[in-house]
Amino acid sequence: MRHAAAHPAPRPPFRRRARRGAAQVRQRRLGRRGADAVQLDGVARLLRRDGEDRPGVRRPGRGRPGTVAQVGRRGPAEDPGPDGAGAGVLRRYPLYIFDLDGTLYRGDEAIPHAADTVRRLVEEGSAVRYFTNNSGQTREFFARKLQTMGFPCEPGMVYSTATGVAALCRERGVDRVFCVGEPGLVQTLREAAVEVVNADAKGRVWPCGEASAVVVGICRSFTYALLDAALQCLLKGASYWATNTDATYPLEGGRLEPGAGSLVAAVSTCAGRGPDLVVGKPSPWIVRQILEETGVAPQDALLVGDRPETDLACGRTLGCPTCLVLTGVTRQAPPDQAFCEDLRGLLDPTLR
Amino acid sequence: MRHAAAHPAPRPPFRRRARRGAAQVRQRRLGRRGADAVQLDGVARLLRRDGEDRPGVRRPGRGRPGTVAQVGRRGPAEDPGPDGAGAGVLRRYPLYIFDLDGTLYRGDEAIPHAADTVRRLVEEGSAVRYFTNNSGQTREFFARKLQTMGFPCEPGMVYSTATGVAALCRERGVDRVFCVGEPGLVQTLREAAVEVVNADAKGRVWPCGEASAVVVGICRSFTYALLDAALQCLLKGASYWATNTDATYPLEGGRLEPGAGSLVAAVSTCAGRGPDLVVGKPSPWIVRQILEETGVAPQDALLVGDRPETDLACGRTLGCPTCLVLTGVTRQAPPDQAFCEDLRGLLDPTLR
Known part of the structure; x- marks a missing residue:
């Protein structure tokens, strides 16, 4: 998983321009500190985002941070990788909440590497939940569909707006x-x-x-x-x-x-x-329900989806870290949004 | 027809309070002039509203003010009545444009005095057009309905959104x-x-x-x-x-x-x-069409309806004078809105 603001690889001019714009905004906020401080600040803010207290936001699982009894052990933290990309968000999480369409499959076809990644996360002890805005099908329907594609799934792991x-x-x-x-x-x-x-x-x-x-x-x-x-x-x-x-x-x-x-x-x-x-995204209602039912604190649940404004916004409100995956409708990560090209990025920060 | 701001008859406290509020606003705008000037100003502004030039508003019939060939002769101007109520808007108009539901009938029942009034306006030489937002029926349907209730009507006099x-x-x-x-x-x-x-x-x-x-x-x-x-x-x-x-x-x-x-x-x-x-109210599209087809200038066409925000707004944009009738959904005239209790007010300014 990479972090858009801190990513050092060559980018086409329009992306670099966008990043520079964002960096300038941060630089203005930081006063006299230089460009390095700006880069670091991007990472530091992500670290803060994970743990900071947000007044006025009800936090499911509050008072029980890191409760993992229902979801298995906490996975080992990852090295930040040679370029430090994603430091602060890149670790194994007790709970992964996946959007479906555009993240795990497109229509009736599984997205390459998605099922392998999710299986490995489960094997390594993380819990997984699936969350779709679709209200037209039962959770049994989605579970069957995901199982057929090779995802580890039982009906109780699926949360729809129904x-x-x-x-x-x-x-x-x-x-x-x-x-x-x-x-x-x-x-x-x-x-x-x-x-x-x-x-x-x-x-x-x-x-x-x-x-x-x-x-x-x-x-x-x-x-x-x-x-x-x-x-x-x-x-x-x-x-x-x-x-x-x-x-x-x-x-x-x-x-x-x-x-x-x-x-x-x-x-x-x-x-x-x-x-x-x-009930559905971008409302945080169902993510809150998932956190309550799994007993996981928001900062220990990573939301993964292909639409920043819905899939990810609904968790961000609650204080969950988020990761955009570029296999769906979004082709470019917004500034400051942690992202990966495909789901393998969740496992390997050095993947290019 | 009366004018809300200038009406001198006793009113229940909440109506008087509303009027006083409006008068105070006008008084502030007028600077050092007194209450009498304020009352007169209400009338004067109505006079201006009839004739003033509005930049940016396309005026059908412009350059041919008062053209009445298609609609008959201009009716005689009315005396303002003993209390002067409605002076400036109260006259006979070459063209009257009537809303239907709440103005001429309610459901399948004609509103008392409405048909008599419209007949008399036509007898005295004014043209009449009917305008409804209803798109679900043909103009023949509305013409039959109005004829049955005693209104003078041919299909060509009906304008619907259809x-x-x-x-x-x-x-x-x-x-x-x-x-x-x-x-x-x-x-x-x-x-x-x-x-x-x-x-x-x-x-x-x-x-x-x-x-x-x-x-x-x-x-x-x-x-x-x-x-x-x-x-x-x-x-x-x-x-x-x-x-x-x-x-x-x-x-x-x-x-x-x-x-x-x-x-x-x-x-x-x-x-x-x-x-x-x-196409429909409050858009001025159809009133403009009526003015173009009858060749009447906006200031010579009185719009009559029971909803200020739709029936009347659509003509006001074009510079038409308007009259609210309190037989429909509106029970109280907004400040500065000419109004009458029922359609007889169009004929007799002294009617109480």
Whole structure:
């Protein structure tokens, strides 16, 4: 894993320019210190980011830093490597939280080296959890898919926004919801003993029934009548939860289809208010749930994903270190973002 | 018709407080002048609003002020009435543009005195046009409805956002569109020789076909697949026009249903951009069209409606005088807004 700001290898001019801009900003903040101090400062700030205290942020596992009973032993810290890249973030973590699409697979194809890396992390004693914004499938579906690709995975290791909504219902004591979603979301809720008032035996949703909570996610059977039925619940004061607000989903071949965010926008517009809670990234809700269930402190859980603004932002809020992987939609790491070209970078800091 | 700021009749405390607040603001702007000057200033500003020049606003009929050939003679100016209320806006206008719901009828019931008033205005030589944000019906439908209630109306006097989109297609030379809308919109477009690529013989829309312009309005047959098909057109660079952006529609009994605005929000979110043009109120597009077709200058056309922020805003932008009527959703006139309790106020300034 490398660190963008401290990386010393030759870069094309536009990347160097971007870095220099960031360095100048830091230099101004540092006053009279020179360029070396600036480089070091980049690393030092990452070190601080791991451990610093953030007022106002609730920290799951707080008071039990480094609790690893549920997730196995802490792995050995890595050498920083010959160029010192990534020092301060580069070590083995008790817990790795992986995004799926763009990080472990693309569509139905595993990304090279991803499965080997995750297997090795598990063999060396780290715990692994998988986290997707997708609300349309059950965790069993994702577990099967990951197993087929060679990833070590059981259903309980998968966190989707469907499992997130189920956990939210548990937390809030809600056992009946009106659902704008796919059969996979309905099934996940039913398995958590939550009644979906408007779903048939196959989990397909219809414009009927009322409940004191409305859940909106991707829903390919979305209709105007369903929107109207959701509105009527909300006008009567129902809680309003969104699985996620992704505007579009990428399909194979580069095609985009409307995401849950566009349906949330329709509901929010007629209801005159946004969701009370968004479960998916960039909201930290599910990462917090993972930390609580594994008992790992935020600084001991590395978030790995291909989208800084969603996959990584949701953990950063909680104080988790993050690593961008360039195998998905992001081709260049933002300044100050630890990153690796592919997942092997998590194991070997000298890898080029 | 009265003028809120200048109205001298006793009012409940909260209304008086609101007026006094507005007067104080004006007084500050006026410097050392006293309360009388403030009252007069309210009237004077209305006079100015009628005739003043607004840079940057295109004025239909400009250079032909007061052209009335198409709409009949200019009516006689009214006396200002014993208390002077409404002086400066209170006169007969060559053209009256009426909102429908809340102004002329509520649901299927005519509002008392509305039809008599409109008939008298026409008898005295004024022209009348009707303007609704509704895109779901043809102008023949509205004309029949208004005639049944006793309003003087021919289909050509009705302007809906459906006729607005048809006019927009004519103006832009577009003869094929992808439509998210009701059969009434499809029929209106077909009558204007615009092909709707995704509609069947009955005018019902389906998720098929492509065009270089996408029209989004209220659509009770809206589905996820239709949203996806609209998105694919927009991703290929199609123009994007919305009939209107009303978040909800009020139904009889106080029920609300999702409006075109909520469907526009869904399309805009996944497309990553808002409409290139919104035809309906508060956009001035259709009022401009009415002024151009009747040849009336903005200052000679009075806009009458029950929603200041939409019905009246769309004309104010163009320099039209406006009159709020309190028979619809608005129960209290904003400061500086000319208003009447019901439409009789357009005829008789002394009416209480």
